Each structure stands twice: as structure tokens, then as C-alpha cells.
Amino acid sequence: RLRREAAEYYRGHRVPERMEEALNALFPLCPEDLYGELANYLSKFSKAPVICRLVGRKVFDGVGQPTLEVEIYCTVKNWEKRICSAVMATHSQKTENALPETIEADAKERNVSVHTAVQWVNESLSSILRDLEPTDQCQADKMLGEYFANKVEEKKEIEKQEEEGQEGEEKKEEEEAAKVAPAPAFRPSAPTSKPKKGGKGKKVLVEVNPIPPAEPAEPVLCGSLAIGGTSLAIAKAGASILHIPLYLHTALLKHNQESPKEMTLPLPMVTLLNCEKNSPTKLKLVKEVMLIPPVDLSFKQGIERVLDIQKEMTRLLECPGKTVQGKLCSSNSKKGKAQKALAPTLKGISRLGCLTTGYDSLEQLLLQIQIACNNIGLELGTDMYLALNCAAHELMDYGKEKYEILTGTFKSPDEMVAMYVEMIDKFPFIIALIDPLRKEDREQWSSICCALGSKCYLIAEDAAMQISKLKSDQNINIAMCSGVVLKYINQTKVSDLIELTGILDGQRHITILGSPDGESPDESLVDLAVGLGARFLKLGGLSRGERVAKYNRLLAIEEELAANGALR
Numbered sequence: 001r002l003r004r005e006a007a008e009y010y011r012g013h014r015v016p017e018r019m020e021e022a023l024n025a026l027f028p029l030c031p032e033d034l035y036g037e038l039a040n041y042l043s044k045f046s047k048a049p050v051i052c053r054l055v056g057r058k059v060f061d062g063v064g065q066p067t068l069e070v071e072i073y074c075t076v077k078n079w080e081k082r083i084c085s086a087v088m089a090t091h092s093q094k095t096e097n098a099l100p101e102t103i104e105a106d107a108k109e110r111n112v113s114v115h116t117a118v119q120w121v122n123e124s125l126s127s128i129l130r131d132l133e134p135t136d137q138c139q140a141d142k143m144l145g146e147y148f149a150n151k152v153e154e155k156k157e158i159e160k161q162e163e164e165g166q167e168g169e170e171k172k173e174e175e176e177a178a179k180v181a182p183a184p185a186f187r188p189s190a191p192t193s194k195p196k197k198g199g200k201g202k203k204v205l206v207e208v209n210p211i212p213p214a215e216p217a218e219p220v221l222c223g224s225l226a227i228g229g230t231s232l233a234i235a236k237a238g239a240s241i242l243h244i245p246l247y248l249h250t251a252l253l254k255h256n257q258e259s260p261k262e263m264t265l266p267l268p269m270v271t272l273l274n275c276e277k278n279s280p281t282k283l284k285l286v287k288e289v290m291l292i293p294p295v296d297l298s299f300k301q302g303i304e305r306v307l308d309i310q311k312e313m314t315r316l317l318e319c320p321g322k323t324v325q326g327k328l329c330s331s332n333s334k335k336g337k338a339q340k341a342l343a344p345t346l347k348g349i350s351r352l353g354c355l356t357t358g359y360d361s362l363e364q365l366l367l368q369i370q371i372a373c374n375n376i377g378l379e380l381g382t383d384m385y386l387a388l389n390c391a392a393h394e395l396m397d398y399g400k401e402k403y404e405i406l407t408g409t410f411k412s413p414d415e416m417v418a419m420y421v422e423m424i425d426k427f428p429f430i431i432a433l434i435d436p437l438r439k440e441d442r443e444q445w446s447s448i449c450c451a452l453g454s455k456c457y458l459i460a461e462d463a464a465m466q467i468s469k470l471k472s473d474q475n476i477n478i479a480m481c482s483g484v485v486l487k488y489i490n491q492t493k494v495s496d497l498i499e500l501t502g503i504l505d506g507q508r509h510i511t512i513l514g515s516p517d518g519e520s521p522d523e524s525l526v527d528l529a530v531g532l533g534a535r536f537l538k539l540g541g542l543s544r545g546e547r548v549a550k551y552n553r554l555l556a557i558e559e560e561l562a563a564n565g566a567l568r
Contacts, residue, residue: 070226090520212442290386361406523550
């Protein structure tokens with residue numbers, strides 16, 4: 001009876017038929033590892049792996065800040081197997097010159113957020129996503145989105161109840177105070193004085209349009225890291241199960257499973273200098289100076305050239321007190337005005353993985369970079385280009401309603417536009433400006449794009465909205481900017497990036513994938529950038545292991561695509 005039942009069971013699953021097919025297919029090959037080949041042959045008939053559990057844990061990012069790691073475990077051939085993990089990068093909204101109490105509050109909030117995210121992963125998301133195939137990114141992200149929307153509604157309901165309770169207490173206190181307080185004594189009203197007629201001169205009030213106030217920061221829900229971390233971990237698990245790299249899995253998801261014949265690597269924006277805005281030096285206009293290699297170089301050649309410039313800049317900055325002399329060439333001219341300035345000193349390596357220093361003027365900054373390039377036989381504007389991150393939202397003095405570009409030197413939004421136009425005309429090797437204005441100065445964004453849109457990239461980073469709002473609005477906050485820097489943070493999902501880059505492509509905006517302040521050792525951002533077809537990749541400098549690992553990953557992808565004949 002057992003034999004009959006076993007035979008029916010195996011025949012029902014076509015085991016004898018498939019075993020015969022396997023043996024017939026493998027005999028001509030005579031594989032060295034016969035059982036290994038049999039396992040490989042039969043594995044294609046096994047059930048697709050499904051998620052059996054998620055594990056969330058608190059880990060630390062590249063600067064020692066707490067963040068979230070999400071591990072994916074799947075049931076593979078009846079066994080529980082750890083597939084992969086993803087570590088989220090962290091992003092802080094506090095400014096460079098934040099007060100100590102703000103920094104302390106931010107650190108406390110981050111700890112609570114990571115703790116909440118770990119709870120979400122282990123207690124809720126693990127059960128919600130159980131039995132889901134990790135290759136079904138769309139369904140996974142839909143479920144994550146619904147879970148997050150419910151959490152947002154829960155928070156709103158709690159806030160509403162707290163507000164109603166507070167209003168009730170205030171009303172009760174007012175009623176009690178009214179019972180105790182004596183009746184107000186009668187006081188005759190003072191006679192109102194009439195204005196005198198026949199004044200000599202009338203003052204004419206000139207109406208000055210105030211600047212738009214700063215828009216409040218987008219609220220971040222405590223625990224939202226769990227959504228982004230889980231979505232990314234599922235994407236990595238899907239790629240692993242399909243035995244393809246994450247960048248190809250991302251490209252297939254974006255192009256509806258149609259494999260691209262060729263792929264283009266994003267151009268690197270490598271941060272060379274971090275110019276401290278609150279240092280004793282005067283220049284405040286520039287926060288980051290980035291190097292962009294020419295497009296005719298391979299990624300490997302471009303990075304080697306950037307490293308040469310970085311080494312020479314380090315050498316120049318390690319000679320404190322030395323006077324820098326040279327001619328700063330502008331407007332593609334070989335002639336330049338003689339410049340002489342005291343060289344700034346190197347203050348160390350920033351959390352962005354680049355050299356930290358300060359300058360007294362933009363000309364002094366550009367002169368030193370030009371000298372570094374000339375010393376190793378390179379020319380700005382031909383062999384290397386510059387991008388400046390102005391971080392204009394950090395420059396605004398709201399009392400004066402002007403930007404402070406140098407210590408004690410202020411400019412209105414309109415004057416800033418004129419200054420940038422003059423700068424790009426004078427120094428055409430600057431091919432990109434990031435956040436040249438606040439996002440609130442929309443009229444000036446329109447003006448600067450009309451004036452400079454054909455000469456350089458005008459990119460919104462902090463001046464753009466969060467990914468979730470960009471996606472829901474189906475429109476870019478600053479309609480005339482060249483493109484936006486997207487960061488994979490908080491509740492961002494892989495599907496959000498795919499959808500948003502599609503919108504950007506349709507509107508002819510360029511996509512720049514950017515590395516957050518608190519970078520993690522996870523290299524997935526590079527794969528996402530390649531798979532999504534990003535134009536630029538902004539990873540910080542060529543120091544600090546968590547950042548260099550991403551540049552190394554891009555080198556590996558370049559080699560792999562070239563070997564497969566798929567590198568455009």
C-alpha cells in the first residue's frame with residue numbers, strides 16, 4: 001500500500017519523467033560533479049523562494065551614528081536561508097552651525113527613530129511580508145506603502161487627541177480663573193486726539209516686497225527608516241535569487257523586465273573640498289567643491305585623475321603660511337589676472353571624505369585648484385571640470401533678508417542671480433551649481449535658469465522637495481532647474497525611485513543620486529544609480545572607507561559591463 005501511494009505521489013509530481021530527462025541530458029556531458037549537476041538541473045522545478053522572516057537591528061554608520069540594518073531570510077528548497085542585508089544611510093536636517101541643544105535633540109530623535117524602526121521590522125513587517133516572493137518588488141513596496149500610510153494616520157489621530165485634550169484643559173483653567181477674578185473696574189476712555197491739518201511734507205512709503213519665508217522642513221515619521229531599509233533589502237534579495245547584479249535587476253524593474261542592450265555609467269561628482277561656512281575665513285558662498293572628469297574618459301581614468309589632483313591639493317594645503325601666486329585664467333583665455341594670497345591650511349578630512357579648509361574669496365579658492373591642476377599638467381575646462389555646492393539655504397540672514405556670501409557682504413536674491421551669471425561667464429570650467437538659491441526664491445530660480453540654463457547645470461538638492469512629495473505632486477518643485485539630487489533615505493522605496501526617475505526623464509530633468517551625510521558601508525546606491533540611468537552620482541570624497549567602497553563598486557560594474565559588451 002505504501003509503495004502504491006509513494007508511486008502515485010511521485011508520478012503526480014512527474015518525478016520519474018523528470019529524473020529520466022535529467023539523466024539523459026547529463027550523460028553526454030559526463031560532468032565531474034554528477035550529483036551537483038543533478039541538483040542544478042532539478043532545482044529549476046523547485047518552488048520559488050519566499051520570505052520567511054525579516055530581522056531588524058541597530059547598527060552604526062560611517063560616522064558612528066545609529067542606523068538600521070534589515071536582514072532577509074527566505075525559505076529556499078524547504079530550508080531557511082539568509083539571503084542578504086541592507087544598511088540604511090542616515091540623513092540629518094540640522095545645519096552646519098546648529099546649536100548644541102539642537103545637535104543633542106537630533107541625536108536623541110535619531111536613537112528613538114532607529115529603535116522604532118527595529119520594532120517595526122521585527123514585530124510587524126516580518127509577518128506582513130511572510131510568504132511573499134522577494135522578486136515581486138512592486139507588491140512588496142505596495143504593502144510597505146500601505147503600512148506606512150497607516151502609521152501616518154495613527155500619528156495624526158494621536159496628535160488630534162492630544163490637541164483636543166490640551167484645549168479642554170486650557171478651557172477649564174480659563175473658566176476657573178474667571179470665577180476667582182474680580183470684576184474689572186470702570187475706567188473712562190481717554191479722549192482721542194485728532195490729527196493736525198496742514199503738515200508740511202508727506203512721507204512717501206516705498207513698498208518693498210519681503211522675501212518668501214522659509215518653508216518648514218518636511219516632517220519625518222519616527223521609524224520611517226524601516227520602510228526604506230526593507231524595500232532595499234528585498235530588492236537585493238530579488239537580485240540574489242535571480243542570480244543577477246542589483247543594477248541589472250533595477251534596470252529590469254524600471255523597463256518592465258526588458259533587458260537593456262547597453263548601460264551608461266553615471267558621471268562621478270567627487271568632492272575635493274569642504275569649505276567650512278562658520279570658519280574664521282570669509283568665504284561662505286561655497287560649501288563643497290566637486291570635480292567632474294570629462295565624458296571621454298573611462299570611470300577608472302577619471303578617478304585616477306581626480307586622485308592626482310587631490311594629492312597635489314593636499315600637498316599645497318600642508319604648507320601653511322606659504323603665499324600662493326599665480327594667474328587665474330577665465331573665460332577660456334590663457335591670460336589671467338595675477339593673484340597673490342596666503343594659502344589656507346588643511347584642517348583634516350571631513351565626514352564627506354574630502355579635504356576640509358576655508359578661503360577668503362572665490363578667486364583664492366579657484367586659483368589654488370587651478371595651480372594644483374597646472375602642477376600636474378592638467379587644465380581646468382579641458383581635463384577637469386568643477387561643480388559648486390552653494391547650499392544657499394544656509395546663507396540666508398532672515399533679519400536682513402539677504403544672503404551672506406562673504407563675512408559682512410550681503411546680496412539680495414536678484415543680486416545673487418546677477419553674481420552667478422558673472423561667475424559662470426568668467427569661469428566657464430564651473431559646469432554645475434547645486435542649490436544656488438533657496439527653494440522659496442522661485443522667481444529667481446526662473447531667472448537664473450533662463451540666463452544660465454544652456455551654460456551649466458542648475459541642480460536642486462536641499463532646494464528640492466522630499467521624494468515622497470515629488471512623486472505625489474508628479475512635478476518638480478523648481479520647474480526650470482536642470483535636475484535634482486535624490487537621496488535614498490527614510491521611507492523612500494525602490495519603486496519610488498523608479499517612478500520618480502521616469503517622471504524626471506519625461507520632463508527632461510537629469511537625475512543625480514546623492515549620498516547622505518551619514519553614509520553606511522552598503523554599496524547599493526551605486527547599483528541603483530546605474531540601473532536607474534542616473535546622469536551623475538554624488539558620493540562625497542575619495543577618503544573614508546564607506547565612500548571609497550562605493551567608488552570601488554562602480555569600478556567593478558564598469559569592468560563587468562565592458563567584459564559583457566554592454567558598456568555604452
